[in-house]
Amino acid sequence: MGGTANPQLIRVLTESQDQGFLGTGSVEQHIYHAAGFAAVLTHLGLATPRRVLDLGSGGGLPGLVLLDEWLEAEMALLDGSSRRCAFLGEAVATLKQDRRCQILECRS
Secondary structure: OOOOOOHHHHHHHHHHHHOOOOOOOOHHHHHHHHHHHHHHHHHOOOOOOOEEEEEOOOOOOOHHHHHHHOOOOEEEEEEOOHHHHHHHHHHHHHOOOOOOEEEEEOOO
16 A cells, blocks of 8 residues: 555546546545555455455445455455446456456345
8 A cells, every 4th residue: 555556547546536436536545545445454464355345336446446456356346336337347347357356236
């Protein structure tokens, strides 16, 4: 967490913000906050999870950031909106992570 954010991730989340899926504020700050989840596990000495489910993925936070942080984890991003799920599918493909990330359109 402290390094420079992936430029593709910044572009994807900026697009998410432009479509109204993320709140206002700096995309870099949103990334920093979402990366905090990964930092907590590291701080506690816990292993990177093998599988992760992001419930209510919305515009991709924290799911897309954790996908970028946890390179060995399989992820599922779940959201109830077909519009947001379509965006998430495109985002995951843009980040070239579609082999290890599923988009699930349903409500939890």
